Amino acid sequence: MAAAVATATNGTLVQMMEYQTQALFFEIRGAVVPPEDIVILTIDEQSLSIPQQYYQTNPQQYAALKPLQAWPWQRLAYAQAIDRLMIAGARAVALDIVFASPSSYGSTDDCEFARVLQRYAGKVTLAAEYEQSQLRQGNIIQLTKPVRFLWTKPMSVGFVNFPLELDGKIHRFSSEFPLSLATKYQQQFDNYAAMGVEMPSFEQAVASSIRNCRGAQLCAPTSSKGDRIYFYGPAGTFEYIPFWHVLDTENWNTYLQQGRYFQNKIVIVGATAASLQDFHKTPFSYSWLYPKPMPGVEIQANAIATRLQQKAIALAIPNPFFQGLLVLLLAAGTTIVLAKTQCFSSQLGWTIGIAIAWGGISYAVFTYQYSILPTAVPMLTIVLCGGSYLTIATMSDRRQTIQLKPAATENTTVLESPEVDNQQDEIQKLLPHELVTAGKILSGRYQVTKVLASGGFSETYIAEDLQRPGKPLCVVKRMKPSSNHPQHLQMASRLFQLEAETLEIVGKHDRIPQLLAYFAEGEEFFLVQELINGHPLSWELKPGKPVSEIAAIAILQDLLPILAFVHRCKTIHRDIKPSNIMRRHSDGKLVIIDFGAVKQVSNQMLTTGQTNLTVSIGTLGYAPAEQTAGRAFYSSDIYAVGMLLIKALTGFAPHELQLDPQTGEVLWLDKAEVSQELATFIGKMVRYDYTQRYQSASEALVALQNLTGTDSTNNDNFGDRDDLLAVAIPAEVDSEDLEASTVFWRESTNTVEIVEEVDSEEKV
Numbered sequence: 001m002a003a004a005v006a007t008a009t010n011g012t013l014v015q016m017m018e019y020q021t022q023a024l025f026f027e028i029r030g031a032v033v034p035p036e037d038i039v040i041l042t043i044d045e046q047s048l049s050i051p052q053q054y055y056q057t058n059p060q061q062y063a064a065l066k067p068l069q070a071w072p073w074q075r076l077a078y079a080q081a082i083d084r085l086m087i088a089g090a091r092a093v094a095l096d097i098v099f100a101s102p103s104s105y106g107s108t109d110d111c112e113f114a115r116v117l118q119r120y121a122g123k124v125t126l127a128a129e130y131e132q133s134q135l136r137q138g139n140i141i142q143l144t145k146p147v148r149f150l151w152t153k154p155m156s157v158g159f160v161n162f163p164l165e166l167d168g169k170i171h172r173f174s175s176e177f178p179l180s181l182a183t184k185y186q187q188q189f190d191n192y193a194a195m196g197v198e199m200p201s202f203e204q205a206v207a208s209s210i211r212n213c214r215g216a217q218l219c220a221p222t223s224s225k226g227d228r229i230y231f232y233g234p235a236g237t238f239e240y241i242p243f244w245h246v247l248d249t250e251n252w253n254t255y256l257q258q259g260r261y262f263q264n265k266i267v268i269v270g271a272t273a274a275s276l277q278d279f280h281k282t283p284f285s286y287s288w289l290y291p292k293p294m295p296g297v298e299i300q301a302n303a304i305a306t307r308l309q310q311k312a313i314a315l316a317i318p319n320p321f322f323q324g325l326l327v328l329l330l331a332a333g334t335t336i337v338l339a340k341t342q343c344f345s346s347q348l349g350w351t352i353g354i355a356i357a358w359g360g361i362s363y364a365v366f367t368y369q370y371s372i373l374p375t376a377v378p379m380l381t382i383v384l385c386g387g388s389y390l391t392i393a394t395m396s397d398r399r400q401t402i403q404l405k406p407a408a409t410e411n412t413t414v415l416e417s418p419e420v421d422n423q424q425d426e427i428q429k430l431l432p433h434e435l436v437t438a439g440k441i442l443s444g445r446y447q448v449t450k451v452l453a454s455g456g457f458s459e460t461y462i463a464e465d466l467q468r469p470g471k472p473l474c475v476v477k478r479m480k481p482s483s484n485h486p487q488h489l490q491m492a493s494r495l496f497q498l499e500a501e502t503l504e505i506v507g508k509h510d511r512i513p514q515l516l517a518y519f520a521e522g523e524e525f526f527l528v529q530e531l532i533n534g535h536p537l538s539w540e541l542k543p544g545k546p547v548s549e550i551a552a553i554a555i556l557q558d559l560l561p562i563l564a565f566v567h568r569c570k571t572i573h574r575d576i577k578p579s580n581i582m583r584r585h586s587d588g589k590l591v592i593i594d595f596g597a598v599k600q601v602s603n604q605m606l607t608t609g610q611t612n613l614t615v616s617i618g619t620l621g622y623a624p625a626e627q628t629a630g631r632a633f634y635s636s637d638i639y640a641v642g643m644l645l646i647k648a649l650t651g652f653a654p655h656e657l658q659l660d661p662q663t664g665e666v667l668w669l670d671k672a673e674v675s676q677e678l679a680t681f682i683g684k685m686v687r688y689d690y691t692q693r694y695q696s697a698s699e700a701l702v703a704l705q706n707l708t709g710t711d712s713t714n715n716d717n718f719g720d721r722d723d724l725l726a727v728a729i730p731a732e733v734d735s736e737d738l739e740a741s742t743v744f745w746r747e748s749t750n751t752v753e754i755v756e757e758v759d760s761e762e763k764v
Contacts, residue, residue, distance in 0.1 A: 005324060006377065007320065007324040007327045007377050007378075008320050008324025008325075009320065009324075014377055016167055017380075018376050020167050020376065021362075021375045022313075022366065022372065023283035025363050025366045025367065026284060027284065027287060027290065029363075030233070031232065031233025032233060034232040034237055034238050034302075035305050035308070035309060036265075037091070037265045037266055038238060038265065038304065038305055039238070039241060039262065039265050039266070039268070040241070040267075040268050040272075041081070041243050041246065041267050042240045042242055042270070042271075042272040042297070043243050043269070043270065043271045043272065043273060043276065044240070044272045045273045045274065046242045046244065047242045047244040047273075048071055048275070050244060051065035051068035051247075052065075052070070062248070064248065065248060067247070074109050075103045076105075076109055076112050077243075077247065078095065078113060078269070079115070079116040079117075081246045081247060082117075082120060084246055084247075085246065085259070086120050086123065087259065088258075088259025088260060089260075089263035090263070090264075090266070090267050091210060091264055091265060092123050092125065092210055092267070093123065093266075093269065094124075094127075094266070094268045094269065095124070095126055095270075096127050096270030096271070096297045096300055097126075097127055097269065098126075098127050098160070099113075099126065099146045099147060100145070100147065101147060102147060110147075110150070114149055114152075117150055117152050118152045121152035121153060121154055121155070121156075122152070123156070124152075124156065124209075125156040125157065125158060125209055126150065126156070127146075127160045128145045128159045128199060129143070129144045129159055130142070130177065130181065139185060141181060141185065143198070145157065156205050156206070156209045157199065157205060158199060158201045158202035158204055158205030158206070159174060159177065159200075159201055160174060160201075160296065160300065162174045162177060162280070163179075164281075168281055169281040169283060169285065169286075170299060171228050171282075171283065172227050172228050173203060173204075173229060173303055173312070174202055174203060175201035175203070175204055176227050177201070203304045203306075204307070206266065206300075206304050206307075207308060225312065225314045226314030227312065228312065228313035228372070229306050230302070230306040230311035230312065230370060231284055233284060234284035234290040235284070235285075235292050235293070235294045235298060238301045238302075241256075268297055268301050268304070270295065270296060270297020270300065271296070271297060272295040272298075278295055279295055280293060280294060280295075280296055280299060282294045282299060312370065313366070313370045313371065314372065315372050316365060316369075316373045317374070323374045327377055327378050330354075330378050330382060331381050331382065334354050334382050334386055335385055337350050337354065338350060338385075338386060338389045338390075339389075344390065344393070351385075351386025351389075354386075355379045355383050355386075358382065359379055363375075441466070442478075442526060443519050443526065445465060445466055445467050446464070446476050446528060447463055447466055448462070448463050448476070449461075449464055450462040452475070458478065458480075459477075459478045459479075460476070461475070461476045461478065462475060462476075462531065463528075465516075472531075473531045474516055474528050474529065474530065475528070475529045475531050476526055476527070477529065478525070478526050479492060479524065479526075480523060484523070489523060492525065493520070493525065496518075497518075499527060499595050500527055502569075503527070503529065503595055505571070506565065506595065507530070509562060509565050511562050511591045511592065512562065512566075512592055513529040513530040513531075513593055514529065515528070515529055516528040533584065534586075534591065535582065535583055535585070536578060536581065536582055537578040537581040537582070537583060537644075538577075538579045539583075541578050541651075543651060544652075545651050546650055546651040547648045547649065549649070549673070549674055552645050552649050552678070553678065553704075553708060555644070555645065556645065557704065557710075558589060558590045559581065559590050559592075560641070560697050560700055561697075561701060562591075562592050563637060564697035564698040566637075566697070567634050567696045567697050567698065572632050572634060572637055573592065573595065573640075574623070574637070575622075576592070577622045577640065577644065578647065580593055581593070581644075618640075619640075622639075622640040622644070623640065624639040624640075625688060626690050633695075634697070635690045635691075635695050635696070636690065638693050638694050638696070638697065639687075639690070639693060641697075641700075642686035645682050645685075646666065646668045646672070646682065646686065649682075650668055650671040651671075652668075652671060663688060665686070665688050666686050677707055681703060681704065685700065
């Protein structure tokens with residue numbers, strides 16, 4: 001409604017927006033071919049300098065250029081040019097120059113000019129100008145005309161001023177200038193009608209001179225309903241011919257074909273030289289595409305061509321009241337369309353589509369029908385109307401969500417209520433994922449009781465084994481690749497099968513989850529594992545809260561024996577990190593979980609030390625450089641354990657630590673309080689060059705025993721020692737406690753690439 005009222009009142013902001021839109025339409029349309037019968041004879045920099053140089057070099061050869069020796073030129077130059085042009089058959093000549101005072105070259109110069117003007121009376125149009133002067137009494141506005149002795153019978157003269165619009169550009173004919181003055185200075189122009197009768201505008205005078213010429217085929221209309229200029233393009237769209245070429249014998253006889261070039265053409269004479277400063281802003285000026293201003297003489301050419309070609313642009317709806325009514329109807333129509341559409345994306349699409357459609361219609365009407373429809377305000381109104389509707393609808397949906405979610409969560413029988421039968425889809429979306437999944441039976445045996453984690457293409461559940469006595473709990477890991485590409489499915493199947501085979505072997509260790517079952521259903525894969533009742537180590541390693549050196553050593557003493565067993569099974573874990581290590585509540589011991597990223601080591605690797613380039617997998621900060629490049633070694637797991645200890649001792653996540661720009665080594669010692677011996681031990685674990693690290697967990701374990709003087713191979717009671725890490729079991733996990741997720745990096749590989757998130761933790 002506000003937009004409709006603003007349009008109906010035709011306020012300043014509305015006018016500004018519409019003029020800017022019209023300028024944009026011109027720029028989108030671009031330059032078009034102007035009428036061939038209009039030529040601009042330019043007073044350019046060449047015409048101001050070259051004639052003087054030529055004449056001074058050879059006065060006899062270039063005698064015709066003598067009137068052009070200094071600016072302002074002798075009026076004899078204009079007389080000679082007009083005479084040549086009219087003899088050559090030009091239809092009319094228009095001088096965009098105000099001859100307001102006698103010639104500085106004497107009366108003879110004026111007489112020669114006056115004789116030529118009288119000879120072609122009615123066919124040569126002179127310029128007048130409204131001038132404004134600022135006095136103490138106020139603004140003085142007067143019409144400056146050509147000196148009286150240059151007047152002819154009949155006389156063709158017109159004022160050259162154009163009104164400037166609110167966007168600072170020229171849009172309308174100069175004939176609208178007196179009206180704009182009368183609107184701005186009402187006291188000075190009480191008798192506006194008399195002003196209009198006194199003198200026509202320049203383009204009107206030129207068009208009238210064409211109309212009054214002999215021969216019906218040359219007659220042209222001068223009346224038009226529109227008041228805006230149809231600009232054919234930016235500066236230089238109309239053909240320019242330097243003024244001095246008309247007086248120069250060689251140019252006149254050669255490319256101007258002894259004047260035949262000007263036959264049946266309208267010649268407009270005016271300044272284009274930068275030094276004469278006759279440049280103005282138009283729709284094709286001071287924009288990104290068209291930065292140059294337009295010379296006044298070319299604006300006159302556009303105005304004259306618009307008159308003669310009957311392309312004046314008019315308002316399609318002149319009455320502002322009906323313009324406001326149109327805006328109101330468009331807003332109402334948009335609201336009706338959106339009300340019938342329930343989908344958010346569809347509502348957004350309709351809003352954008354309607355706005356673009358109206359802009360397209362307005363552009364087509366402007367370009368091809370030379371009419372102006374309200375555009376900027378209606379498009380803005382449509383967008384704001386759509387945005388308001390979408391906002392209200394979103395808030396309403398949110399309120400409904402808040403009202404329905406508690407009921408859906410606390411009492412799922414609400415889903416069977418007749419009152420909400422027509423809202424089943426919406427309510428299903430409101431249910432937590434746990435409620436939707438809970439109760440599902442997998443493979444006819446494992447009934448899901450809780451969702452532990454949900455990631456990009458995998459989920460982990462706690463389930464009851466319905467076919468075992470007592471229905472013991474177990475962990476079910478479900479994977480469904482996000483891509484149905486056969487190669488991706490094949491790769492996913494291979495990775496899960498590899499994890500199952502690995503768990504079958506390493507699961508014999510009492511601190512690695514035992515594999516209970518492995519099966520596939522359609523394109524989904526399932527692993528059933530022993531449930532570890534505990535919490536992830538990431539809960540203990542809080543950001544910004546480093547642990548003691550004793551606690552860090554205890555982690556090493558508990559973790560390295562398990563990893564040594566894994567390595568003896570010719571397996572590389574490739575994703576050691578705090579969230580993949582559990583603290584078992586029954587005895588406080590550490591358990592390594594999640595073998596979904598394992599790599600089995602071939603005999604060839606053991607003998608040659610080389611690995612085949614495969615898919616790059618790991619977690620940012622814990623995976624060393626060679627692993628991200630697609631190669632993994634036992635020492636890659638050692639690196640991950642070292643980074644885990646650095647996180648424990650510093651309280652900083654690995655990806656938050658800086659690297660030495662020269663060596664690539666992790667810079668961490670300044671952030672930890674640690675003995676030199678342990679720092680050296682950890683430093684070797686995280687060396688950038690994998691060959692300089694401990695080559696296996698067994699080797700690292702031996703070094704740790706030498707460091708501590710204890711046997712860590714059978715350290716079963718550390719969880720009960722009071723001087724070690726105190727285990728706290730939080731009620732829930734903070735978002736700060738989550739580690740970076742395991743991801744596959746894009747690398748050139750000999751196998752298929754899978755680039756997906758593989759757990760529910762925060763993605764890096």
